Amino acid sequence: MSQDQITIIEPKRFLSSLDLGDLWRHRELLYFMIWRDVKIRYKQASFGIAWAVLQPVLTTAIFTVIFSSVARFDTVDVPYPLFALSGVMIWLFVHTSVSMASNSFVSNTNLVTKIYFPRLILPLAATVAALSDLLFSVLILGLMMVYFAVAPSSQILLAPVALLMTLVLAASLGTLFSALNVRFRDVKFALPFLLQVWMIASPIFYPSSLLPEKWRLVYAINPMVGILDLFRSAVFGTSIDWQLIGISSISIVVITVLSLAVFRWMEDDFADIV
């Protein structure tokens, strides 16, 4: 069948390639792991899908009550509930997927120690599986846009780009923390705190225009800034600040490269220490 398929087993090297070819050969396993994670996600929780709907809706409702009546952010012609939901849904996806992916090795010890597969599959599957929640949020957002009579412009075509950027960012961070979690169990405690800080530092319930103009570009180093700006401009048809998005994009690329490098460096030892 494939006598010419040669596997070479060698010691860990300081820097080696990611072997994406191997990942491609195992694409069906990736598919099955995503499918497993989605299935279990809705099977284990007694409310199942209801959770995926309630979480963004309730968070948006709370933000709306607090910030549209008390603080009154200027959300540029977009009704505040829509503004908040668009931010909350993206954030919840990042939060859920990074949290789930960070546990992907620690909670699948027997897979890691008993069988070979490209290790990258586990955090990737966890990240993609969390997309299912985002799907429900997109539906809710659509319904609410109908309710508030906000019609999308042709810029809506850029929304998938924003979602793709989110996916890349979440997958990278999930991968990074999944690897760190194997070696440093402190991650379990540090990560929720880091995510909380990150949420407050991101324009989720307030607009990025809240910051003075000269600080905005520095602010965009936080990739959530560019992602949220692009997503909102795309969905609500407001003007696009390409500079902001450019800086955030560079930030995402840097995070991705660093995360993969750290992961690659650590993954060979997973089976020995997990």
Next chain:
Amino acid sequence: MKVLSTDHIAKRYLLGDRLPNSLRDTVAGIFNSKRNEKDELWALRDVSFDVSDGETLGIIGSNGAGKSTLLKILSRITKPTSGRAEIRGRVGSLLEVGTGFHNELSGRENIYLNGAILGMKRAEIQKKFDEIVEFSEIERFLDTPLKHYSSGMYMRLAFSVAAHLDPEILIVDEVLAVGDVGFQKKCLSKMRDIGESGRTVLFVSHDMRAVARLCGRVVWLENGNVRADGQADAVIADYLHEQTNISSEWKADADKRTGNEYANLISARVIDEERLSVQTHDIRKAVGVEMTYEVRGDKVITPNIHFFDESGTCIFVTHDWNSDWKDKPRPAGIYTSTVWVPGNFFSEGRIVVAVAASTYEPMEVHFVVWEALSFYVADSVDGDRARGNFTGPFPGAVRPILDWETAAE
């Protein structure tokens, strides 16, 4: 053709308690990076061997010899610290059955998931799905979540998926050790099928009988090194010999007599039909036990030999009942007596032999060496022995070939 070769493979583990588990330890470790040798464990030191196309290789060794580490390296679960291995062809490894099974998912879902984890393509699983279900005998529970399965059903399902894995090189750890006798039987015959279909199998087990039955060649690992590599029967016999410390030859100490003033044992050995010493004995051939002893006084001396199996159960005792010396006193001198046990008599496994000489009237034991000799009875996979085509565990202290008559009504 060479399908697998390992070249000076070594693997070092850093011992758990010194492994930095928290950031604090790691930070501290940067400033204090001297690692002394006590913190290391070399699970494998220097392992090299080649495996050819279609070979069934057994890997044996005591606990901690490095067998599991070697399998983990060849399965690509962990990397060697130094050395290199090359594998040609699709590898399937079974270090455990049911890897990745999830309790919340149904039997059907788990078949797909486990199949994918073991490296099967979706189309391949679809094609073999009915076969897998039939083999597992759990058809009725196919859509029941795994958490409601009994442990027996769980194992059957797990093994059914594993058994339908169809790699060119199969790496199997002691998975046969679990499950009931029927399950093991199914497993062994499946492995025999795989071996006979010309694929390469690497098999690690503590069960020497299973290894002897399935493997043509055996690598014996000891302290992370290859201690021996060769014909299965010979390596297993050496290994068991060292484990039990009894060999197939016995010699009296030069400065100490084994016996009393009437008789003492000089030497004893296990021999084949050509009167050559043997460690391993083909189950189909006759085997002899030869004892040389000195007689000093005028007594009736009856040499006798006792055979025990691995568990210490006496299989039988035989004494010299037909010689000229049966009931008359023997003149002083050195005698050699041999007893022949026919082929197709012993069961496979290790036999321990006690060598003795007695006088019966009045009862007096002149010498007895309880664990004097030992040899290994090897059953082969050819069809001309008592087990026929059956490959599973074959119980019983003896394994004769008997005549059967079957008549149709």
